[in-house]
Amino acid sequence: MKLAHIKSSVIFIIVITVFNSAKVNNFEIAEDILLPYFVRPVHYTIELKHIIYQCADRDDIFCNETVDSESDNSSFRFFGEIRTTIHILQSIRYIRLHQLDLAIMIDPKLTLTTDNGILYVLNKLKYFYKTNILEFPLSVMLLPGLYTLNIVFGGLILENHEKSSYRNFIKDNRVTLLLASHIQAQNKMRQLFPCWDEPHLKATFNISIKHLGYFSVLSNMPIRRQIYESYEDLIHTFFYITPPISTSQVAIVITEYFYDRIDENIALWWEHFPEEKSPKFEFARRIINNITLHLKSEFSEINIPKMDHVAIPNFPQDDTSKWGLIFHTEADLIYDEKLDPVMRKIEVARLIASKIVYQWFNNIFSSAWSHLWLYDAFANIFGEEAVAKSFNNSEILDHFIIQNQYESLHLDSHFNMNPVEITRPSEINSIFSFPPITILRMFQSAITDEVFRNNIHTYVSRHNFFSMFSSIMSHSVWFMEGELKDDANHCNISSNEILIWIQNRHYPVVRLEQYTHPTFILFILSQSYNSNYVKSLMPIKLREIFLNKDFKTCLVPHSNIDRLIFPQREYWMFNKILFFNWLGYYRVTYDLITWDAIIKYLNNSAGHYESISVINRAKIVDDAFHLMMNRQLEVSLFWNLTEFLSQETNFVVWYPMIKVFEYMSITIPLSKEEIKFTDIMEKFRKLLEKPLKTLGYEEQLMENDFIKCLRQEIVKWACTLQYDECEQSALRKLQQHLGNPAINP
DSSP states (O other): OOGGGOOSOOEEEESOOOOOOSOOSSOOBOOOOOOOTTEEEEEEEEEEEOSSOOGGGOOOHHHHHHOOSSOTTSEEEEEEEEEEEEEEOSOEEEEEEEOSSEEEOOSTTOEEEETTSOEEEOOOOEEETTTTEEEEEEEEEEOSEEEEEEEEEEEEEESSSTTOOEEEEEETTEEEEEEOOOTTOTTOGGGTSOBOOOTTOEEEEEEEEEEOTTOEEEESSOEEEEEEETTTTEEEEEEOOOOSEEGGGOOEEEEOOEEEEEETTEEEEEOOOOGGGGGGGHHHHHHHHHHHHHHHHHTTTSOOOOEEEEEETTOSOTTOEETTEEEEEGGGGOOOTTTSOHHHHHHHHHHHHHHHHHHHHHHHHTTOGGGHHHHHHHHHHHHHHHHHHHHTOHHHHHHHHHHHHHHHHHHHHHSOOOOSSOSSGGGGGGTOOSHHHHHHHHHHHHHOHHHHHHHHHHHHHHHHSOOTTSOOOOOOOOTTOEEEEOSSOEEEEOHHHHHHHHHOSSOOEEEEEEEEOSSEEEEEEEEEOOTTOOOOOEEEEEEETTTTEEEEEEEOTTOSEEEEEEEOOTTOSSOEEEESTTOOSSEEEEOHHHHHHHHHHHHHSTTOOSSSOHHHHHHHHHHHHHHHHTTSSOHHHHHHHHGGGGGOOOHHHHHHHHHHHHHHHHHGGGOSOHHHHHHHHHHHHHHHHHHHHHHOSSOOTTOOHHHHHHHHHHHHHHHHTTOHHHHHHHHHHHHHHHHOTTTOO
């Protein structure tokens, strides 16, 4: 079947592919060699021709050689011409650049032109196979200055190669063809056009595409103009010139997809489908608009001319997003208010938000892959904040913070996690984890949110679009310079301290002990860690409960202990609770006196915890469970502590306990000790009894989303634990649904 005759949905995403052929045409195989550092690209003008067409209908020799008779969709064929302005910084007798599996046309257009018009015809070339470097030797010495390199080329990209990013998806007679790079394939644009394919080398791009008329074409920038070329029956689409970006950020999309204009500069593209499916994107459209507006305000110093969101069914490379182009798995954008749980809405918004934030960090991200953990954490932090502001609900941010902290600490407890400071691209899959998010938030709280934001804005502005005429800027993580001060203690926080935290494989455990004297109370802070842990500065915040006053201090690397002395007071009930800047990548334990005081305060406060924040109440539960499971805390003490949850109706505080329910529901049935099993189930039922009565079974109009989430969890576990009232309520709802499904979905 010829591609031009396909009437169903087709999308080509031309970003990158990997195809290592053993065949090298017109090239000399030579030893390994690298690009010279003193030749830098400044500007590319790329014209891709006949990216899709019927090769069998043409007489072109190259076309005939590359026709794949087995399947029109198993390969991607194209011609192109590229003119690259380069800056040579010192004298040289050759030009080197990357290319992979492209056919370079040896004709009069293969030239190098000086800035004052002297033209050199390039009729000799070498190819260094292992490093994919094409060399044009010259008989003359090229002096420092600007030059223009002109190359005509053709290419064939196959889908079935094991490393190829080109994929062909056919479902219900709909065809989707993809050429897309994911995060591990940054340096492979050399397969689409000859270039200096290094992430730190940035240049401007002037891209134009010739394509069939029934396709739409997208790239990094908005369309400047379109011309119909009657001779070839093709549309020639020209895009605006990009700002300086790396080759790994270049992207082209050729598609039959339908689009919805969200605003003047934002569009959502999707596959043609029945009309009834379209409303499921309504929530995504609204969130995309709200999140983008917020981030444009946050990062107003950087202008992104347009954003095209492309939703692809079963998209396998969900991390493929480029400057001006965001790719989604279609299912990640769909929220059905009638069928989906409330939390699904928040998760969809979170998935969308982090990808939009990447638009502001993408170009830095492509410049220093060794710090990808940093940009991933930035995207999540600012994305989560944008979601909370979009919903106008601070509880959402509390939830994200606790969720990140819970996942990072529990993964760290059970797996030997790799440091996120990577040294080679093959490690990239392992770096996107929760610890960097939690660690950055910890230091954000320590140096204040204002300092954190100001430094990040400066960092983004300085590193996003810098000229290649200037020296390559260092990507050392200086962005967190700040100082945490108190009357008696202060600690200088440098970027090196953050890197130490990031690079450690496990978290520390902090212990607070108190000793009473007739005239004063002595508190001793100490930290413990495994033998592989590199000690670093630890900012700490303590709070005196009844005075509601904070005290800040630091545990420093050369000492694992800090002592704090406070005057004895008659009303000093349990004195201090340890806060770690309202979150942190750590566990906290106390002596028995302090644990008993915490339990007494929580259980006697009847739900009014003015001195202990939502995040810290959740953290106390999570730390206590972990310590209990590691035999570092008495079981009875844990159950006494969690009794306060019976008067708690905050979903975020309940979150760690819900995870305990999930863990126990898997573990307990495997236990041989039936008596303990029955006892634990009874404790769970007792814990749920009061919240179940308070929340009830029915949702209320205009009710907080997190109240709905907590009710769903409480009712689910009450029914799982065979609460009679819960089972009766479920039966009534089923009967109502069967009686009238339209009214009772």
